[in-house]
Amino acid sequence: MENLQTKKTVLVTGGTGFVAVHTILQLLQQGYEVKTTLRSLAKKDTILKALKEGGITDSSNLSFYQADLTDDAHWDEAVKGCDYVLHIASPFPARDPEDENELIVPARDGALRVLKASRDAEVKRVVLTSSFAAVGYSNNIKDHVFTENDWTDPNTELPAYIKSKTVAEKAAWEFIDKEGNGMELSVINPVGIFGSAIGEITSASLDIAVSGILNGTTNYSPDFTMGVVDVRDVADIHIKAMLHPDAPGERFIATSNGVMSFYDVAELFRKERPQYAAKIQQLNPIDREYYKEISNEKAKSVLHWNPRSREEALLTSADSLMAKS
Numbered sequence: 001m002e003n004l005q006t007k008k009t010v011l012v013t014g015g016t017g018f019v020a021v022h023t024i025l026q027l028l029q030q031g032y033e034v035k036t037t038l039r040s041l042a043k044k045d046t047i048l049k050a051l052k053e054g055g056i057t058d059s060s061n062l063s064f065y066q067a068d069l070t071d072d073a074h075w076d077e078a079v080k081g082c083d084y085v086l087h088i089a090s091p092f093p094a095r096d097p098e099d100e101n102e103l104i105v106p107a108r109d110g111a112l113r114v115l116k117a118s119r120d121a122e123v124k125r126v127v128l129t130s131s132f133a134a135v136g137y138s139n140n141i142k143d144h145v146f147t148e149n150d151w152t153d154p155n156t157e158l159p160a161y162i163k164s165k166t167v168a169e170k171a172a173w174e175f176i177d178k179e180g181n182g183m184e185l186s187v188i189n190p191v192g193i194f195g196s197a198i199g200e201i202t203s204a205s206l207d208i209a210v211s212g213i214l215n216g217t218t219n220y221s222p223d224f225t226m227g228v229v230d231v232r233d234v235a236d237i238h239i240k241a242m243l244h245p246d247a248p249g250e251r252f253i254a255t256s257n258g259v260m261s262f263y264d265v266a267e268l269f270r271k272e273r274p275q276y277a278a279k280i281q282q283l284n285p286i287d288r289e290y291y292k293e294i295s296n297e298k299a300k301s302v303l304h305w306n307p308r309s310r311e312e313a314l315l316t317s318a319d320s321l322m323a324k325s
């Protein structure tokens with residue numbers, strides 16, 4: 001009997017991205033028909049190379065569409081015939097630009113373009129990749145466990161990336177509420193995403209928190225801790241949120257258990273991968289008061305999501321980057 005799942009079509013936006021390509025990989029492995037958008041079709045081979053490294057030799061179930069978050073053109077073709085849309089693309093640079101609108105405009109207006117086109121094409125459900133940035137940057141961290149009920153306040157002084165993710169997620173919920181016409185929306189709020197670089201595709205998160213520590217350019221641990229999640233689990237939670245009947249209308253924090261400072265990451269690498277440790281600098285431990293508590297209970301209980309440990313996510317990043325260096 002034919003597997004019904006093979007008939008479902010999913011659009012993944014921004015196929016050149018780290019999270020997107022891992023998600024495309026899992027969708028293809030599960031038998032979905034996948035469409036993806038790129039800013040430039042010239043980058044198609046980068047995606048195919050990464051997928052090949054992930055074990056995909058036949059990419060006949062994958063098609064490519066050129067579309068930019070800042071332009072209306074081609075989104076209607078990209079969403080046409082899709083059952084689900086995973087809107088993952090959003091600018092994620094290693095450094096904030098001087099003008100915050102360089103991030104806010106494509107993040108917010110891009111999300112609205114994708115949602116409008118999806119609604120008009122009668123897509124069943126959109127899963128939007130937001131971020132813990134939209135959850136955890138306004139509440140005081142002391143004695144607070146961050147959950148999906150927390151929101152970063154976009155009307156405060158914030159770094160551009162954090163603001164862009166908050167403004168975009170808020171705009172998406174408002175759109176669904178007022179103009180969604182019954183289309184479903186689920187949101188994923190990942191913390192720092194790690195795991196394996198694939199082909200030539202990596203992410204600012206790996207550049208900052210893994211490469212910087214391994215190559216010795218990180219010489220200081222700021223008073224800050226981050227949640228950690230493996231990109232394979234981020235891809236998996238997107239697919240779970242796409243399918244689960246209880247996911248619409250909900251946001252889900254995607255994090256493994258516990259948080260880490262840069263000092264903790266450096267010590268993990270030094271202990272578990274001494275062969276990479278020659279350039280790692282001696283960082284400063286940070287005070288316990290800066291350790292955030294972030295709950296992953298909702299994703300675990302509602303979606304039956306079971307993430308890998310933070311150590312496994314970070315060591316997988318380190319191994320993949322060292323193997324490629």
Ligand code: NAP
Pocket residue numbers: 013014015016017018019020038039040067068069070088089090091092093106129130131132165189190191192193194202203204205
């Ligand atoms: P990434 O590798 O930098 O991917 C970003 C993607 O967005 C790329 O495909 C990029 O395309 C695309 N993009 C940027 N501006 C665009 C525009 N104007 N039009 C069309 N596409 C555009 O980052 P990632 O780590 O995979 O992040 C994916 C998503 O997860 C983002 O929404 C990010 O905010 C979110 N997230 C990431 C982390 C993390 O730690 N990595 C944590 C939480 C949330 P080009 O290749 O053409 O630049």
